[in-house]
Amino acid sequence: MMAEHTVKAFDEDITRLRGLIAEMGGLAELAVQQAMQALVTGDEALAAEVVARDKKLDALEMEVDAMAVRVLALRAPMADDLREIIAALKIASVIERIGDYAKNIAKRAPNIEGRNRFEPLTLLPAMAELGAEMVHDVLTAYAARDPITAREVIERDRKVDAFYDSIFRNLVSYMVENPATISSAAELLFVARNLERIGDQATNVGEVVHFMVLGTYPTDIER
Amino acid sequence: MMAEHTVKAFDEDITRLRGLIAEMGGLAELAVQQAMQALVTGDEALAAEVVARDKKLDALEMEVDAMAVRVLALRAPMADDLREIIAALKIASVIERIGDYAKNIAKRAPNIEGRNRFEPLTLLPAMAELGAEMVHDVLTAYAARDPITAREVIERDRKVDAFYDSIFRNLVSYMVENPATISSAAELLFVARNLERIGDQATNVGEVVHFMVLGTYPTDIER
Incomplete structure (x- = not known):
């Protein structure tokens, strides 16, 4: 068992x-919203801002990694505490990837031609909102150590997949009917x-939260 | 310092x-090659085989995770040894993602219509080969703890990016000229x-190998 002052330092x-991860989550959510906007x-200035700010997420991930490695080395945590550190490592790398996706979306902003008359643009914001909500809710589940909400977010992913399939079909039909807009x-x-x-x-992230709190990955969810 | 029998057990x-990661790397490389084939x-049977075999990669990643957590808990490694374990965790998750990309490619195989007369298909195999070679070489660098090769692989990524840009432009031109094939x-x-x-x-992976061997991430490479 760890001595009392070690327990306090570990806490x-x-x-x-957790604070670093909450900061990363907030930045990632903002990045998704602003990239879509x-x-x-x-708005190319906003797009450039999203791209530039992604470096902050990369830096925060490295800070989480460095800190997790230090905690593992200094405190050699066990069981629940060890899972907590592993979860932080994994979640930081996932949030960094969410930031990359937002950056990719922002980079495409200047490439859409004639956007005011480009109907397919209207298909995407609702899908983006669903995704941003999943990110928000799963990080709330992380902060609250709440595997029930984590599972609920995992199940919601099917809606995003269905959205994607429908948008894919829509876009391909649109391309066939409007060859001039294929590039956009x-x-x-x-x-x-x-x-x-x-x-x-x-x-x-939902799976990692489940693992962190309960020690197992959720297995019985249809995906 | 760890006692001698602990050092041996740690080794x-x-x-x-490392054996698990080599196994994952071999499976991922094979998946990329067979997905492209x-x-x-x-060959839809081959595509289905690639998709089915991806579960093995998922299982191996979980095995690496579980083993890394056990080693961290039992042996509380420090410095170099700790970086080695963190690297294994990170590399396993990256290889699992490479498997996912191969699976995604395999899933698209049945959706290409009239492939014998579909010129754009000829653009992709050379790009795939370059990618599979990068995966192979970076895992060799991991096995040999060789940061020089790791850096060399990182620099090679620019070629893959240039390939991608050229193929993207080619495909869009092809779609404009051949609206009947847009879906494929x-x-x-x-x-x-x-x-x-x-x-x-x-x-x-190259960055993680660099970190594992030298304790720092490569920072001065133009990407």
């Missing part, structure tokens, strides 16, 4: 790690795919 | 972890993107 470390409105529609195919991957990543 | 653990030839060409856009991501993942 402080965990609190700091830049895409829909064509191809950009939106990738945006839809990035949003679908954001849902997958929220699902991954 | 055995590391050898086992299924895509190009339309859209599938290939995603395949090209998956291959580009495989290059990114090999790069991520």
Whole structure:
């Protein structure tokens, strides 16, 4: 058993790690929202801001990694505490990837031509909102150590997948009917795919939260 | 300092972890090659085999995770040894993702229509080969603890990115000229993107190898 002052120091470390992850989550959620706004409105300055701010997420991931390694080395935690540190490592890398998807979406903003008359753009915001909500809710589940909400988020991923399939079919039909807009529609195919991957990543976080709290990965969910 | 029998047990653990990662790497490389073969030839049985075999990669990743957690808990390794365990955790999750990209490519195989007359299919195998080589070489660098080769693989990612840009432009032009094939060409856009991501993942492994051996991430490489 750890001595009392070690336990206190460990608790402080965990609190700091959780704070870093909450900061990462907030940045990732904002990145998804602003990337979509830049895409829909064509605001290139906002798109550039999203791309530039992604470096902050990369730096925070490295900070989580460094801190987790230090805690493992200094305190050699066991059982629940060890799972907590492993979970922080995994969740940080997943959030960093969500930031990458948002950055990819923002980078496509300047490539949409004639966006005011480009109907397919209207298909994506609802899908993006669903994805951003999953990210938000699964990080709330992480903060609250709540495996029930984590599972609920995992189950929600099916809706994002169904959204993606429908948007894919829609975009391809649109391309066939409007060959002049193929290049812009191809950009939106990738945006839809990035949003679908954001849902997958929220699902991954949900699985890690389940593992962190209960020690097992959820296995009986249809995906 | 660890007692002699603990050092020996730790070395055995590391050898086992490295063996699991080598097994994962071999499966991922095979998956990329067979997925491309299924895509190009339309061999749906092979595509289904790639998809089914991906579960093995998922299981191996969980085995690496479980073993790494056990080693951290039992042996509380420090410095180099701790970095070795963290590297195994990270690399396992990256290889699992490479397997997912291969699975995604395999799933698209049945969706290519009239493949014998579909020129764009000829653009992709060279790009896939470059990606599979990066995966192979970076895992050799991991096995040999060789940061020089790791850096060299990281630098090679620029070629994959250039390939991707050129294929994207080619496919969009092809769609404009051949609207009847848009649906198949859209599938290939995603395949090209998956291959580009495989290059990114090999790069991520290269960074982890650098970190594992030298304790720092490479920072001065233009990407």
